[in-house]
Amino acid sequence: MNDDLVFKALADPSRRVLLDRLFVRDGQALIELEADLDMTRFGVMKHLRVLEGAGLVVARKRGRKKLHFLNPVPIRLLHDRWIDKYREREVSALLDMKDELEGTA
């Protein structure tokens, strides 16, 4: 799984709208996903391809329908790699500062 592809996919507001739609109701066909959106069918298809390429959306055939599912794993891996790490450092830096200030007080 490529972090660059995931970050690029998430950088676009239209694609985040599509992800949020799948978060509310998973397993939607293209025709459902494009309903009430300010996007052409071609635009939705293009964005879905980028999301699929990043592994954030997985398309599955269900009978004659192609349904799109949210795959939460890349976001979790990205969180573990890029958010957890820095949050810990921030907290430990604050604790260091506290020790330092209290020690010199």
Added chain:
Amino acid sequence: MTVEAALATQVYQLYIKATPERVWEAITTPDLHAKFFHGAHVQSTYEVGTPIRSVSPDGMQVWADNVILQCDPPRLLVHSWRSLYDPELAAEPESRVSWEIEPMEGGYCKLTVIHDRLDASPKTAKGVSGGWMFILCGLKTLVETGEPLGPAPR
């Protein structure tokens, strides 16, 4: 639309730097399985129609007693799913779990886990939705590094 309906089919997909055989081995070997699946020991002959059981680390409790629905090593494993460790979950209808392993370029394989037929099992659906993520990240770490993932998240 309820949250429960949103979780009736859950799809998890990840890339693991290993051969399909190696991933299959981790899923089906009791000692390896225990390292990423809450310590559960898996017991099965992997023949269609036979049981696949999940037993607590001390061997005293049966956590799940399911049936193999499809088996094509090292590419496909499908089994029923019903949790027995909690009476509320055990009271819900059984659902289905599919493990699909596909070889990819560069020594990777793609693992797709689909947990479906959860429409009438909202408590199970809610319960497994965070659990699968932790289990599959643990499986990836185990297969790629030989070491289990750290303790469960808070």
